[in-house]
Each structure stands twice: as C-alpha cells, then as structure tokens.
Amino acid sequence: MSTFYILLAGSLLAALLFRTFCPYLWRDLRVTLRMFGFGLKFSSYGRRKPPVTLVDVFLQKVQKWPDKPFVVFEGRVLTYSELDRLSNKLGRAVQARAGLRQGDCVAILLGNQPLFVALWLGLAKLGCPVAFLNYNIRGKSLLHCFQRSGAQVLIAGSDLRSSVEEVLPALREENITVFILDDKCTTEGIESLNDTIQAASDQPLPLSLRSHVTFSTPFVYIYTSGTTGLPKAAIITHSRGHRIAFFIAACGLSSSDIIYITLPLYHSAGSLIGICGCIALGATVVLRRKFSASQFWDDCRTYNVTVIQYIGEVLRYLCNVPKKSSDRDHQVKIAVGNGARADVWKEFLNRFGDIQVCEFYGATEGNVGFMNYVGKIGALGRVTFLTRKTMPFYLIKYDVEQEVPVRDAKGHCIEVAKGEAGLLIGKITRTTPFAGYAGNAILTEKKHLRDVFCKGDLYFNSGDLLKLDHDNFIYFQDRIGDTFRWKGENVSTSEVADVLLMLEFVKEACVYGVAVPGHEGRIGMAAIQLPSGEDLDGAQLYEHVAAHLPNYARPRFLREQTRIETTGTFKHYKVMLVKEGFNPATVQDSLFILDDQKRTYARMDQGIYNSIISKQVKL
Numbered sequence: 001m002s003t004f005y006i007l008l009a010g011s012l013l014a015a016l017l018f019r020t021f022c023p024y025l026w027r028d029l030r031v032t033l034r035m036f037g038f039g040l041k042f043s044s045y046g047r048r049k050p051p052v053t054l055v056d057v058f059l060q061k062v063q064k065w066p067d068k069p070f071v072v073f074e075g076r077v078l079t080y081s082e083l084d085r086l087s088n089k090l091g092r093a094v095q096a097r098a099g100l101r102q103g104d105c106v107a108i109l110l111g112n113q114p115l116f117v118a119l120w121l122g123l124a125k126l127g128c129p130v131a132f133l134n135y136n137i138r139g140k141s142l143l144h145c146f147q148r149s150g151a152q153v154l155i156a157g158s159d160l161r162s163s164v165e166e167v168l169p170a171l172r173e174e175n176i177t178v179f180i181l182d183d184k185c186t187t188e189g190i191e192s193l194n195d196t197i198q199a200a201s202d203q204p205l206p207l208s209l210r211s212h213v214t215f216s217t218p219f220v221y222i223y224t225s226g227t228t229g230l231p232k233a234a235i236i237t238h239s240r241g242h243r244i245a246f247f248i249a250a251c252g253l254s255s256s257d258i259i260y261i262t263l264p265l266y267h268s269a270g271s272l273i274g275i276c277g278c279i280a281l282g283a284t285v286v287l288r289r290k291f292s293a294s295q296f297w298d299d300c301r302t303y304n305v306t307v308i309q310y311i312g313e314v315l316r317y318l319c320n321v322p323k324k325s326s327d328r329d330h331q332v333k334i335a336v337g338n339g340a341r342a343d344v345w346k347e348f349l350n351r352f353g354d355i356q357v358c359e360f361y362g363a364t365e366g367n368v369g370f371m372n373y374v375g376k377i378g379a380l381g382r383v384t385f386l387t388r389k390t391m392p393f394y395l396i397k398y399d400v401e402q403e404v405p406v407r408d409a410k411g412h413c414i415e416v417a418k419g420e421a422g423l424l425i426g427k428i429t430r431t432t433p434f435a436g437y438a439g440n441a442i443l444t445e446k447k448h449l450r451d452v453f454c455k456g457d458l459y460f461n462s463g464d465l466l467k468l469d470h471d472n473f474i475y476f477q478d479r480i481g482d483t484f485r486w487k488g489e490n491v492s493t494s495e496v497a498d499v500l501l502m503l504e505f506v507k508e509a510c511v512y513g514v515a516v517p518g519h520e521g522r523i524g525m526a527a528i529q530l531p532s533g534e535d536l537d538g539a540q541l542y543e544h545v546a547a548h549l550p551n552y553a554r555p556r557f558l559r560e561q562t563r564i565e566t567t568g569t570f571k572h573y574k575v576m577l578v579k580e581g582f583n584p585a586t587v588q589d590s591l592f593i594l595d596d597q598k599r600t601y602a603r604m605d606q607g608i609y610n611s612i613i614s615k616q617v618k619l
C-alpha cells in the first residue's frame, strides 16, 4: 500500500516538475508531429510527375467537398465546385484570347474579391505563374513592378482602369496584351474580357496543360519592398507555396475552420497563408475587400469566423475602437499574423477574450521562418531541436553602423550569444532554397551572404536582427536600416515609435534618422499623424518623450502629416522621408523642433534651420 502512495506522490511530483521545467514540451511535440506529417505528405507530393501542386490539392478538395463554401464575399457564397468552374472559365478565356503557353507569366491587378482567387487558380491550371500587382501603386512604380515579372499579359479589375490607362502608352510600346474584367472598354489598347469569359466552357482544364510544372517552377510572384529601392518580385515556387500554406495547419486548424481575410491578397499573408492555407485544409474563407475596424467583429459573428489574420496595426486599430458589451461575443479562437507589439497584444487579449495569438516570422522570399504556437506574448517564434535540424539558421554579430556582418580575424562571421541581437541568416540548401527575385540577378545576389563560417558556404541574409532567449523563444529586434546611430548610441526606430504611440493624440508615427551636415550619424526625426483638426500639443509631447526616452533617442524634429502610410509601401515611404530631411524649404508639412529650454516642440522655420546648418545652434 505504502509503495502505491510513494509511487503516486512520485509521479505527481514528476508531473509538477515536468510542467515547471518543460512547460512547452507537449505543445512542442504536437507541432513537431504536425511538421512531420506535413513533411511526409510534401515529399510524396514532390515524387509524383508532375508533382502535386496546390492547384491539385484544391481539385482534391473540390472532389471531396464540392458543395462546401470556399469563399464568402459580401454575403455571397461560392462553393468549392463553383469556384473551380469559374476558374476553368477564366483560364479558358485568357487562353483563347492571349494564346498563353505553360510558364508564361500573367500579371493581375485586382482588389480582394473571389475573381482574384478564381483567376489565379485558372491561370495556375494553365501552368502559368501569376504576378500579384499591388493595386495601390500607380504610374512608374506600377510599370516597374509589371516589367519585373516579365509578363506579356496584364489583367485588371474594372475599378482599376485609370491606373492601367496611366501606364498604357508604355505597355503598348512593349506590345503587352491588356485585358480588363469588364463588359466593355472603349479605351484603345485595353480589351474587355467579360464576353469571352461568359461564353467559355466551365469544363476541367486538362492536366497536360501544366505538364512541365515542377516543384521549383514559379507559382506566383509577390512584391516585397526592401529598405531601399523599388519593390522586388519574389519568386514563390510551387514547393514554397506548399510550405507557406502549411503554416495555418501548423497552428492547429482544421477543415471546419472559417478564416477571415481582410489583408490584401497581393501580399503573401492574404494569398498564401490565407487562401492557400484554406485550400490545404479544405476550410472556408470569409473575404473582405478592405479591413474595417468597425465591421470586424460584426463580420466575425455573422459568418461564425474562427480564425482571423492580422498585421500589428490591425490589432491596434481593433483596440482603438470604443469598447462594446459584445466585445467577447464571437467564436474566434486563433489570430494568425505578425507584428503584434507586446502591449497591444495584452490589451487585445484582455478585451476580446481568450484568443490564441499565433505570431509568425518569415520573409515572403526567405528560407527561414518561425512560429510562436504557445502564445508567449511578444515572441515571434519558438525554436526547437527540429527547427534547427530542418532549417539551419544562425544569428550573427552585425555592425549596425557599417551595415555589414562582423567578421573575425579569419574572415568568418560570429554567432551571437543567447539574449544578444544578431542578424538572422538561413543556410541555402536543397531543402531550404532561396528562389530569389524575378528578372534581377543582382538583387538576388544582394540577399546572399557568402563565406560565412567556411569558404564557399552560402546563406540567405534576412536583413532582420532577432534575439533568442534562454527559453528558446525568438524575438524581433529590428530591421536593418531601421536603426540609426546618434551620439554613439544605437536607436531603434520602432522603439521610439512605440513611445510616441503611447500618446492618445498620436494616431500614427514613423521614426527615422536624418543626416545633419557636419555631424556623424543621424539624428532622430518622426513623422506623426494627429487626429484631424487637432493641433500639436508640443509641451505634452515633450514631457512624454523626455520621460520615456534617453536624450539621444528623442526625435529632434517632427513633421506633421495628414496621412502616414503604414502598410504596403511603408518602407518606401520611409526612404522618402529620410531623403527629404528637415529643411522647411523642401518639406511642405509643418515642422517642429525639440526645444529643451522651453520644454516643448516648437515650430521650426528657415531661420532655425540655417542656424543649425551654420552650427550656431548645437544639436
């Protein structure tokens, strides 16, 4: 009898110790098992000739659940088989009019709507990669993005005709075929496609049309903006498509889930994690044209949404909506996304209830990714033995000022210790490839890091500084170029922005460093957006900044803007701000300067600017 009690006490103690010292073991194991299952499936898909792509996975679901809702949009439901047939019609119509061959890229310029998904799948059924153009960009940028894809065909939504018309002369010079999804179009050089679509058969497109597709041929091109320059077209191969689509399954979702997508489909979060993730599961998506904070939870209730997708701003905007008694009345159990700041994350949970925030990290084009599946606040991922085995990555010492990795006497990079921030690099191997950017070998080479730990080795340079803690959680520190150095100190722009955003009256903030003639480094500057109609309370802002930031990190200059770009083209925008600097003669917005004597942010004029340049005013 006593042996029994000793055993019982022993096992209880063991369980307690286990929970205390390995609190994440079960969850680690569960995710590891899911990854293992995916790995098996993935390699069996890859062994087939031609391989099983996401299009084939979609067709499997159509067979299995023809009448299951696939996309719900503005109250209208499209089932798996309805969307399948629509995609056949679209594929056939484009095929008939443009005479596409396998491998020919087609660029699409469309807002969030079911047609986006149908057109994409229809083209994929023809073996054609699809370039997702960002519908917010226009003119030269749009033309640049289109040209990068190498496409000979552009298909645009009817609401985007004016964007197309702006670049039409250049497109016509290159003999590009331009279609619009409209009943008719009178503009010369733009052909309407609707008649052909309506007349086209909805019968399946034969597999032979995509017989040359392999795991390493492009599936889609997605534009990513670096810290400098114009957007780059990241090549997403079919194999990478599978991997990204698996993401949402790794969070523990199933075919009964309903995923709410408000993010633009031209980014990988909406299209690859959202739509492809849904296809891989055989689940349902509720698609919205645009994110709306006020409609968000009503939609979740109406459509019984169980999974939401976010970027950092989404969570903040949701928390900014006035509290309602119905805040916890919903069935959302998981939020998948990235960029959640710890404070907003906590507030979000407090307010909207027990939702598992599944934060992840992974550049669209990168070969490394992390996921925080245990809901540890602030962390973007968890690193286990398996992560390291399947995805060899390192955090290496980085010189923020020179903007190069630190190398030792032998010329090798140096791994940072736990708890220290380092540049994330991922070894490029057969199983963790980096497909690069379409039509630009130079940009691709720029993301390569060579001779890292030994001569001839090759890594993908993520451009991000991350930190691994002693519990194996990984945290975002900074994006390279998002740090500036002033008075010998490193200042993280996101850190300063977070402090500014604590203030009620700062709606948006974008922080950066600007060069001052005759000074080393860059001095802090911020573009801020105030609620419309309000004037800046310089004194309050000063007191807040002085209370929360060291002297060197305080933004010395402010520019007030009516709108701050936080999504899509954000990095671009920042580069523009840095270039414009703080000269009232060139900056159109109101400018302010931090005034330590008067303890306020005072209006800045040309006189002040001149005395800074002539060094009469010390910074």
Ligand SMILES: *[C@@H]1O[C@H](CO)[C@@H](O)[C@H](O)[C@H]1NC(C)=O
Residues within 6 Å of the ligand: 173, 174, 175
């Ligand atoms: C476009 O087509 C015209 C006529 O067929 C041809 O002369 C011209 O070289 C083409 N231009 C390009 C850039 O292919």
Ligand SMILES: *[C@@H]1O[C@H](CO)[C@@H](O)[C@H](O)[C@H]1NC(C)=O
Residues within 6 Å of the ligand: 115, 158, 181, 182, 183, 194, 197, 198
């Ligand atoms: C035809 O054009 C209209 C826009 O006028 C669009 O809303 C509709 O979806 C198009 N139909 C098809 C089948 O593409």
Ligand SMILES: *[C@@H]1O[C@H](CO)[C@@H](O)[C@H](O)[C@H]1NC(C)=O
Residues within 6 Å of the ligand: 302, 303, 304
């Ligand atoms: C949501 O769930 C409720 C209860 O299960 C059900 O009555 C309702 O029809 C569902 N709504 C939709 C749009 O599926």
Ligand SMILES: *[C@@H]1O[C@H](CO)[C@@H](O)[C@H](O)[C@H]1NC(C)=O
Residues within 6 Å of the ligand: 398, 399, 400, 401, 488, 489, 490
């Ligand atoms: C700033 O960053 C550089 C490069 O990472 C580092 O060597 C230096 O110690 C940092 N300085 C401070 C004050 O943290």
